[in-house]
Amino acid sequence: MTEPANPPVDLAAARRLLAAQPFSVLLGARLAEFGDGTAVLELPARDELRQQNGYLHGGVLSYAADNALTFAGGSVLGPSVLTGGLTISYLRPAAGDLLRTxxxxxxxxxRQAFCRCDLFVVQDGEAVLCAAAQGTIVSTR
Structure with a gap:
Protein backbone atom coordinates (compact mmCIF):
# COMPACT_ATOMS: atom_id res chain seq x y z
CA MET A 1 0.00 0.00 0.00
CA THR A 2 1.32 3.46 -0.86
CA GLU A 3 1.36 6.41 1.51
CA PRO A 4 -1.48 8.90 0.96
CA ALA A 5 -0.44 12.10 -0.82
CA ASN A 6 -1.52 14.21 2.15
CA PRO A 7 -1.64 12.15 5.34
CA PRO A 8 -4.18 13.50 7.82
CA VAL A 9 -3.03 15.44 10.86
CA ASP A 10 -5.10 15.65 14.04
CA LEU A 11 -4.98 18.25 16.83
CA ALA A 12 -2.46 16.25 18.88
CA ALA A 13 -0.10 15.87 15.91
CA ALA A 14 -0.51 19.56 15.01
CA ARG A 15 0.38 20.51 18.58
CA ARG A 16 3.53 18.37 18.33
CA LEU A 17 4.47 20.19 15.11
CA LEU A 18 4.00 23.55 16.86
CA ALA A 19 6.06 22.37 19.84
CA ALA A 20 8.88 21.46 17.43
CA GLN A 21 9.19 25.14 16.40
CA PRO A 22 11.66 26.77 18.81
CA PHE A 23 10.42 30.29 18.00
CA SER A 24 6.81 29.32 18.72
CA VAL A 25 7.88 27.81 22.04
CA LEU A 26 9.82 30.99 22.88
CA LEU A 27 6.71 33.09 22.25
CA GLY A 28 4.44 30.72 24.19
CA ALA A 29 2.10 29.96 21.29
CA ARG A 30 -0.51 27.23 21.62
CA LEU A 31 -2.87 25.64 19.13
CA ALA A 32 -6.42 25.81 20.52
CA GLU A 33 -8.27 24.37 17.50
CA PHE A 34 -7.19 22.54 14.37
CA GLY A 35 -8.82 20.66 11.52
CA ASP A 36 -11.19 20.81 8.57
CA GLY A 37 -9.60 23.94 7.12
CA THR A 38 -9.41 25.88 10.39
CA ALA A 39 -6.72 26.69 12.93
CA VAL A 40 -6.90 28.82 16.08
CA LEU A 41 -3.56 29.90 17.50
CA GLU A 42 -3.32 31.70 20.85
CA LEU A 43 -0.47 33.64 22.37
CA PRO A 44 -0.28 35.23 25.83
CA ALA A 45 0.45 38.96 25.53
CA ARG A 46 3.57 39.14 27.70
CA ASP A 47 5.38 42.43 28.29
CA GLU A 48 8.40 41.17 26.31
CA LEU A 49 6.20 41.02 23.19
CA ARG A 50 5.02 44.63 23.37
CA GLN A 51 6.39 47.71 21.65
CA GLN A 52 7.20 51.04 23.33
CA ASN A 53 3.54 52.14 23.60
CA GLY A 54 2.45 48.95 25.35
CA TYR A 55 0.75 47.28 22.38
CA LEU A 56 1.69 43.89 20.98
CA HIS A 57 4.43 44.37 18.40
CA GLY A 58 3.38 44.11 14.76
CA GLY A 59 6.00 41.39 14.25
CA VAL A 60 4.24 39.26 16.86
CA LEU A 61 0.93 39.72 15.05
CA SER A 62 2.59 38.81 11.73
CA TYR A 63 4.12 35.68 13.27
CA ALA A 64 0.74 34.62 14.66
CA ALA A 65 -1.02 35.21 11.35
CA ASP A 66 1.70 33.34 9.44
CA ASN A 67 1.53 30.30 11.70
CA ALA A 68 -2.26 30.22 11.91
CA LEU A 69 -2.53 30.47 8.11
CA THR A 70 0.02 27.69 7.69
CA PHE A 71 -1.73 25.39 10.15
CA ALA A 72 -5.11 26.02 8.51
CA GLY A 73 -3.62 25.24 5.10
CA GLY A 74 -1.83 22.21 6.52
CA SER A 75 -5.12 20.86 7.83
CA VAL A 76 -6.17 20.25 4.22
CA LEU A 77 -2.79 19.85 2.46
CA GLY A 78 -0.98 17.72 5.05
CA PRO A 79 1.93 18.51 7.36
CA SER A 80 4.58 19.35 4.74
CA VAL A 81 3.67 22.96 3.98
CA LEU A 82 5.25 26.41 3.88
CA THR A 83 3.90 29.92 3.57
CA GLY A 84 4.15 31.08 -0.04
CA GLY A 85 3.20 34.64 0.82
CA LEU A 86 1.02 36.67 3.15
CA THR A 87 -0.31 40.15 3.65
CA ILE A 88 -1.51 41.68 6.88
CA SER A 89 -3.43 44.82 7.73
CA TYR A 90 -3.21 46.27 11.23
CA LEU A 91 -6.65 47.63 12.07
CA ARG A 92 -6.17 48.94 15.61
CA PRO A 93 -3.56 48.74 18.38
CA ALA A 94 -3.33 45.28 19.91
CA ALA A 95 -4.01 45.97 23.59
CA GLY A 96 -5.04 42.96 25.65
CA ASP A 97 -3.94 39.92 27.62
CA LEU A 98 -4.24 37.31 24.86
CA LEU A 99 -3.81 37.26 21.09
CA ARG A 100 -6.19 34.85 19.35
CA THR A 101 -5.90 34.16 15.63
CA ARG A 111 -0.66 21.82 -4.00
CA GLN A 112 -1.78 25.07 -2.37
CA ALA A 113 -4.40 26.66 -0.15
CA PHE A 114 -5.52 30.27 0.00
CA CYS A 115 -6.41 31.22 3.59
CA ARG A 116 -7.74 34.15 5.61
CA CYS A 117 -6.97 35.01 9.22
CA ASP A 118 -8.60 37.33 11.76
CA LEU A 119 -6.53 38.41 14.74
CA PHE A 120 -8.19 39.39 18.01
CA VAL A 121 -6.84 40.71 21.29
CA VAL A 122 -8.77 39.53 24.32
CA GLN A 123 -9.13 41.69 27.43
CA ASP A 124 -11.46 40.73 30.30
CA GLY A 125 -13.13 38.12 28.08
CA GLU A 126 -13.93 40.59 25.28
CA ALA A 127 -12.33 39.90 21.88
CA VAL A 128 -11.54 42.89 19.66
CA LEU A 129 -10.42 42.55 16.04
CA CYS A 130 -6.97 44.14 15.69
CA ALA A 131 -5.67 42.80 12.36
CA ALA A 132 -6.59 40.72 9.33
CA ALA A 133 -4.35 38.67 7.05
CA GLN A 134 -4.47 36.43 4.04
CA GLY A 135 -1.94 34.10 2.54
CA THR A 136 -1.09 31.25 0.24
CA ILE A 137 0.14 28.01 1.76
CA VAL A 138 2.03 25.59 -0.49
CA SER A 139 2.67 21.89 -0.16
CA THR A 140 6.29 20.80 -0.22
CA ARG A 141 5.49 17.16 -0.96
Missing part, protein backbone atom coordinates in the same frame (compact mmCIF):
# COMPACT_ATOMS: atom_id res chain seq x y z
CA UNK A 102 -8.49 32.24 13.61
CA UNK A 103 -7.45 31.14 10.13
CA UNK A 104 -9.64 29.38 7.59
CA UNK A 105 -9.06 27.91 4.17
CA UNK A 106 -10.95 29.80 1.47
CA UNK A 107 -9.86 27.60 -1.45
CA UNK A 108 -7.52 24.62 -1.77
CA UNK A 109 -6.10 22.54 -4.58
CA UNK A 110 -3.74 19.59 -4.32
Missing amino acids: RATVVHASR
